[in-house]
Amino acid sequence: MNPADLSQLLADYQALRAGDQRKKREDKDKDKDSDLPEMQPAGLQQQRQTFDQPDALWAAFAAHAPQQGWLQFQSHQLTFRDDLPAPAAEWGALLQAEAVAEGGLSLSVHRRPQGGWVLTESRHLQAGDLLCDQVRHLVHAAADTLAYRRYWRLDAELGAVQTAACFIGFKSIHDQGA
Template sequence: MSVLDAYRRLADMQDKPLPAMEAGGVELSSETLRDAEQVLERWSACAPVQGWLLFQSHQALFDNGMPTPAPAWGNLLAAEGVDADDISWSLAQTGDGRWILTRLAPVAGEQPMDEVRLLASGVPDTYLRYQRYWQYRPESGRLEQAVARFRGIVQGAPHV
């Protein structure tokens, strides 16, 4: 029996419903960026239509395309977005003056996955959608989150 089948059997036996789990997969690829100007150019080339941005002096959610950054915002520090083809993008600083840009593409697979919605900071009734991919760890006997993929922004819907 697969881990996903075991989860579904367990979910059927509960008094309160467990979150729905499906089978899927994610393909990851990344590149290292080395200067602040390259970071914003490369991020813009990913063409995210929804997401969030964290600059030195500003944070913003965006829908229907990225905002034009103001010089006062400073350098882009981190971001997550999803493009029109449902490819997710993640940008994070490494702490040593570099950034890692990661492409997360959904693929067919058998990995257990679910969706979670997290309340957006400073924006009432707005949630960030993430698809979480889980991996069974035999040494601990547990499912552990392997990766989370940003899926977009929704209004007024805290539950899946």
């Protein structure tokens, strides 16, 4: 989609969002969770590496020095803040993970259907041919939320199609906005 179409769609979305917020004020509706998130133009730079061995995957993941995130092993799952914990042998292999490292680099680990893993490094760019917004998801039995930046590509036939969701950290459940 060309930049003019992207700009027009963004302007239309912001007008819809402003109307939704105005209606809530008029109705005195206090349900903040249903607000449309702010959307802005953006770009996304991604790099993927594949791994067949869990030790090589862990070494590559840990080399980024993630500051916070979540880890799911075969027999254990946890969240971390500040420092990446060393895995215990009884946890088994890492299955999935999401983390954020220095400079806002988002890291994602997923199992491949044919075996092995993919480590995706995602970097937010201030300009590009995508739209982005931020959303939060509740964490079970915690006072935090998982914050994500979602990226949308505009397709002439399908409209706005989500192309990526990148973990950007934990936020308190009491923080307003995404």
